[in-house]
Amino acid sequence: MTDLTGVVTGAGSGLGRAAAEHLLALGARVACWDRNGDTLAWTEADPGALSTTVDVTDPGQVSAAAADLRRRWGRADFVVNSAGVFLVGPLAEVDPVAVRRLFDVNVVGTTLVTQALLPDLIATRGAVVNLSSTVALRASRSNAHYAASKAAIAQLTRCWALELAGHGVRVNAVAPGPTGTGIYAAAGMPQSQVDELLTARAREIPLGRIGDPAEIARWIGRLLADDWVTGHVIPVDGGLSIA
């Protein structure tokens, strides 16, 4: 990844931060975007990181951040779309405002960021990695709308891969299984409920445990580095999707 330059969204926490740290360790320069600027303080220690407070649902903020990256570094070879939110709750209770917000961040945000950097990706014959989820690949009871947003990401990944292959731009996704990050607390779940959920999920996972952010980050790095894989959604989930 030496000499490569790109963006990781949601880099303030969880899988986005793990991906950004991994890519920086491999020698890339990484623009770390997050709507919560305070969470990007970790980037100050790394000269290869450029931290920017960006809400990925705001087209003006996204295009300003893309223009800033272009001005400073002159190129973008990759985009990792990790900014995302979770929503739990049965159909009878789900709040339509929360559903709109979920799709705005997970689906529209991924679109706005990839669109803003598309000219750069075409110029560099670059690569995109999106964050789908195991719940996009198998039905679950308690988070239908979140699962639908992640299924949308899986299908956008395949469609964009086909659309952009002629430009040499590759588009893949990872579909992580349950991984201990801040996403559940950010959705308003109390810690006891998060622990209960992750313990229950761990029992369903053939390899017997939840994921570690670094394991997901390594696959993101592989998908960015490989030259002849596009349009794939790779489960990184301890076997959950085949159980």
Ligand SMILES: NC(=O)c1ccc[n+]([C@@H]2O[C@H](COP(=O)([O-])OP(=O)(O)OC[C@H]3O[C@@H](n4cnc5c(N)ncnc54)[C@H](O)[C@@H]3O)[C@@H](O)[C@H]2O)c1
């Ligand atoms: N943790 C899991 O178990 C898991 C499993 C499968 C997929 N995923 C996906 O991985 C991605 C990362 O999730 P995570 O677990 O690291 O969550 P996280 O909550 O730890 O991190 C998400 C980050 O995205 C940022 N963010 C949220 N909305 C934003 C916006 N509008 N603009 C900019 N930044 C925004 C948050 O501030 C946060 O720093 C998400 O897309 C999620 O759906 C997570």
